[in-house]
Amino acid sequence: MVINCDIEVKYCSSTQTGAVCFIFLNRIPPLCFIMGERHPSTAGFNENAAHSCGRHTSIMHTKIKEPFSHSYGFRFREVPSFDLAQIQGVGWENRTSADYYWDGMQRGDEGLMLFQYTLSGRGSMMLEDQIHPLVPGKAFLVWIPSRHVYFFPKDSDHWEYVYILMKGERLYAPYLEWIQKMGHFPEFQVDSPPIRMLNTILEKAKQRQITDSFINSSYAYQFAIELSRSTSVVHAQPPMPDAIQKTLNYIELNYDRIGNLDDMADFAGLSKYYFLRQFQRYTGMTPLEYLNKLRIEKAAGLLRTTRQTVNEIASTVGFTDGNYFSKVFKSWVGMPPGKFRSEQSLAADHLFLN
Known part of the structure; x- marks a missing residue:
């Protein structure tokens, strides 16, 4: 099913998890894709979901168990001649189906770092032959490709999370340092600086304010810096007596x-x-x-x-x-x-x- 959304959104189509809106903005080079939610009261595609592509919605405040996906990807025609880390994707999603399954060795991409933080519900990751529960407040941090699998467990009722996917070989050295200091499964308060920065990036993406590769890269490094700050002595300590x-x-x-x-x-x-x-x-x-x-x-x-x-x-x-x-x-x-x-x-x- 194809419908018109508005002047900028060329077409939307129904998918199993929501409305996919492909956006071509005349004033900027990138192609962004935005996932709107399927309305729970209808069996088919809901036209309001298409119009929600441009709607401002703050994350971390809605507690629902219906599946939804708000995901934003970035591809730019003009990129700097020197190597910079880039955000390849960012999103807020809620999964309810065991069909959700990702194998880190079969994604077809290289040089990617994924950070995914659980807001509610529960997911799972298999790493080094052990299954780790991903409960609220817990994140996972992995390099792609690497031997890991994350998935929706059959005994969970939902898994709500936010994520950021970043690309760039320059990220590999700090990634190794983060793993050494906080492991693959760090825990964060929802109002901690890394999660607040991830929320900010998601809001900027929703508002279509990440309009070129340099803005994109600046947010990638801001998130990386907040991860590094969270591992420092000063910011990892309990409240001062x-x-x-x-x-x-x-x-x-x-x-x-x-x-x-x-x-x-x-x-x-x-x-x-x-x-x-x-x-x-x-x-x-x-x-x-x-x-x-x-x-x-x-x-x-x-x-x-x-x-x-x-x-x-x-x-x-x-x-x-x-x-x-x-x-x-x-x-x-x-x-x-x-x-x-x-x-x-x-x-x-x-x-x-x-």
């Missing part, structure tokens, strides 16, 4: 007068050694390293915005010895204070260190 947060605020206000580790531990109300372990766990550095970092940041601003001597600045930010200050400054910034003051290539009045 009140005692440590209170101490960070204390250091910010008193960096120029704090004497030693004992002062900070006393303020936190913890034993010195327990405080040291807790502080390092939640900040990634020791209390004295954090104090010196803050002092050097303040000193960098003074070097660029005042005429104070190096020794005067050292005293202002809490160092009692100018030579030691210069040594610490160089270890953090990579150059002594005097050179930083005259350096023109770093045109910044404030410096942030980590």
Whole structure:
């Protein structure tokens, strides 16, 4: 069955899982395909599903067990001459049939990375001869081609998920790092940065705002960065205890007068050694390293915005010895204070260190 959808959608046809709308936009080169849902109250193709191709719908809010598929693919005539990661497909789907089955060695594609995150229901993946349940909050991360199979299990009533499929050999090295740090089955809160970024990409695709290969690539790298950030010490940690947060605020206000580790531990109300372990766990550095970092940041601003001597600045930010200050400054910034003051290539009045 073929019907007209609107000016831009050339034709739609009924499929087993929904309405496939092929879109040719005159103002941009890519061909995008968009899956509209089959309306549950009708046995055949529903014309409203075709018009829903351009409709704005936020994901992760609808809890239904009827099958649907909102999937977007990207192919561009004009691509950069240098290699960039690209989003090949992104989507939000709900499966209810055991016919849903993908073999990672028989897809006919190469150099692809797939991230798929379960919103509700349950799916399954076989990897290394073990079956892994894919329950809400759990994702899987695989390279294509590789030996894996993911499918809809017969004892599940539905499997609702979002996914992103990215292409590019440049992704392989970070993919291996992600697997090493979080495995093939990472868990994320639905409001975590990677899932929020995936939601953003899906919304941009729905609104037809991913209009060329460069925009496409920028979103691919933004998602990759959020995955990397999620594996870092800072972003993988539990919420910071009140005692440590209170101490960070204390250091910010008193960096120029704090004497030693004992002062900070006393303020936190913890034993010195327990405080040291807790502080390092939640900040990634020791209390004295954090104090010196803050002092050097303040000193960098003074070097660029005042005429104070190096020794005067050292005293202002809490160092009692100018030579030691210069040594610490160089270890953090990579150059002594005097050179930083005259350096023109770093045109910044404030410096942030980590």
